[in-house]
Amino acid sequence: MEGAVLHGIRPILYTDRLEESVQFYRDVLGFELNEYNADWGWASLGCGMVEIMLSRPVGNKPFDGSMFTGSLYITCEAVEVIWMELKDQLEVVYSLEEFPWGMREFAVYDLNGYVIQFGEMVN
Incomplete structure (x- = not known):
């Protein structure tokens, strides 16, 4: 892949x-609907x-x-605010926890059973 440039990843669930599912991601997680x-x-x-x-x-x-078989790991700021909501x-x-690898994170299921983790770097 020498010379190739990757620009991001957009999972399709x-x-x-x-x-x-659209309502869940929009109304519960605060996503905006870009296209339907x-x-x-x-x-x-x-x-x-x-x-x-x-x-x-x-x-x-x-x-x-x-x-x-994996999870969607979303890096964020103010992970505690998201957790409380x-x-x-x-x-x-698993509940909000600080891990030895320098992340404070938690994980929840979406309405389809996919695991979503939210993590914030700890200073």
Whole structure:
């Protein structure tokens, strides 16, 4: 990949609950809806420098719910403010904690079962 330049990553999360997922990311997490196409079964949302796309499953492979084996790790500022806003609204994976690698973070599930982590560097 010598000479190639990568500009970012925008995950596409599959869901069979597209409209509800758009509302979740917009109303609960504060993302803005950038684009929505019902015919394609696709949406793009953003918040600050973070962009996420949502899509109905494509192709003829069976969809059995969220299949992502990792998590979405969102770096942020004021992680405690975000924690206080979300901790009672969402299912918590782990509570706000400071880790030896210099991050203060927590993790929650979105309505599809995807894990979202929010982390802030500790000075």
